[in-house]
Amino acid sequence: MSKDRAYPIDFVLPWVDGSDPAWRVKKAKFEKEESSSVHVFDYQDWGLLPYWFRCVEKNAPWVRYIYFVTWGHIPNWLNINHPKLKIVKHTDYIPEKYLPTFSSHTIELNLHRIPGLSEHFVYFNDDTYLLKKVTADFFFKLGLPCDSAVINPIAPANKECIANLMVTTTGVINENFFKRKVIWKNVWKWFNIRYFPLVFLNLMFIPWKRFVGLYESHLPTSMMKSTYNEVWDKEYRLLDATCTRKFRDFKMDVNQWVMKNWQIASGKFMPRGIRCGKLIAIRSVDDAEKYSDIIKKRSYPMICINDHITDETYLEAAKIIKTAFDIHYDEKSCFEL
Template identity: 40%
Template sequence: MNERSNFPIDFVVTWVDGSDSNWLKSRKIFESDNQDDKSEARFRDYDLFNYWFRAVEKYAPWVNKIYLVTDNQVPEWLNVEHEKLVLVDHTNIIPQKNLPTFNSSAIEVNLKNIEELSEHFVLFNDDMFLNAPVNPEDFFWFDGNPRDTAGLNAIMPIEDFDHIVANNMIIINKNFKKSEVITKNVFKFFNIKNGPLNIYTLFLLFLPRFTRFYDLHIPYSILKSEFKSVMNDNNQLYEETSKNKFRSIRDITIWSVRYTQIAKGIFKPRRFDFGKFYNLTQIDKIVRDIEKCKHKVIDINDSDKVDSEQFKKNIKDLHKAFDRHLLKKSDYEN
């Protein structure tokens, strides 16, 4: 019988207060740049971040450290003296010449520069919440391999972000032969835990190259050594991404690291429905999921289709839903 491994697992979470006046002034200076993704929905603050910490304390008390990555912003309610909390400013990990940045891709590819970050870490965005009790083995198996769900998918262009996905896949196709990857890891790509992803993989199996891996849009388990290796091997792309102040079609993302882990077979299959991706147009489904703890992790993504008034109403509904299980303040709060 396997015993629980004793290696530390850190959480990393990126956060921005899009309503902060100083941050808005700084962003406005660069808005004339001809770059993608400056929509309001990318930066609206949900005012739910305290629930993120409450959920970690309640559902993952075993976490080693929490690295909060911000642009000189700290929530006023945050207990910065908490022994597990480490504040990481952009200036600590991103070269001064590339600051300020409003590009989530640029921020994430530089997380490798967090010096004390453990080899095993889980990357969250601030809209990704633990929603039920989790164990270390939900994120890294006993042998240290990341937990993930491997499935093939296709790029079906509908937005500029699909260029970024293609950039990540260029890295994979340059370094891996699809037939060899599938043959070596056939029972990871075709696995009962993959559920409907098995069908997508079957349909795309005989194409000569990888078109895309299936992205679940939930917190990803990353090995720091693989992270550094991928960025070092693709230094030009890493540097290009780091200097783009807004998301650009020339970016790569930390997904390229996840894809590399999958292509190398260094992961343990995890159920496809471990987590769930939502956007704010699905508020009723989100509320039910939170109230019933249906999925262990959820991603509540903003949407341009939700106007300011509806956004405020949805956030109130989310507060009420989270209060059902996470009403009590955590030790991460003052």
């Protein structure tokens, strides 16, 4: 822990091995009973997980612990004896009535129950990476999570997409907070030059009585356990219903965005620029070639590599991305055997 910070910060990384035979058998059993919003590419392994650990070791050596959340499977290359690594199984923290679960939403919404997890933690998806060196105050300042408060209208691409989660999440925020009070109580946090040019969206939507949505960057999120406890207390029925479903359902669920947006609406955050990271969607080999330069040049502190390839060409795309990572992260980390 640095001398200028009186609290530890942990990283949390959920991961699933979609090729695990035992897991697949159990998943198939419940798939017959329940519909889901799972895509064919959700369990593809691009072989990029080692780079996640390499990036953290080089770019955030100050992190206290990494909580690696798993159904039970562990990569055979992972050094489970690393002093900063904590292996957490679903059964270690998710209430028994929600198990087994194959929903990322259930895994996310119960993170505050992980034994030993610090009040301040950063939630990563396994497709998000730290490309540049960052200090602890990149994620937390004055004990508050860093984030961007930008009003952004929800525009679902289709009736089955993840944007439907934003609709429900926005409803939760509007039920519990008054938009104008929220903004005027923390004016400088909402009208902040760090959000340029998106700050103009906040000006544009001032006349609206309610929030029409909040900007989601699809990047690692700074969280506080106390926020989780508060939201569970206020919205137990919704969160319980989400967690009861074995598979995620975009039309009915909420996910960790409800925690993120609750922190923003309650003013418990510090402004951070929107150029803190970049979401790239890879739908083809050409996309992999196009966006690999962002990784090679480390153009942003953080990146999300959102894969959407539905056929075997994902292996070729993965090779291109690995080659890009190897420019700066070709050496094994201490988290690897």
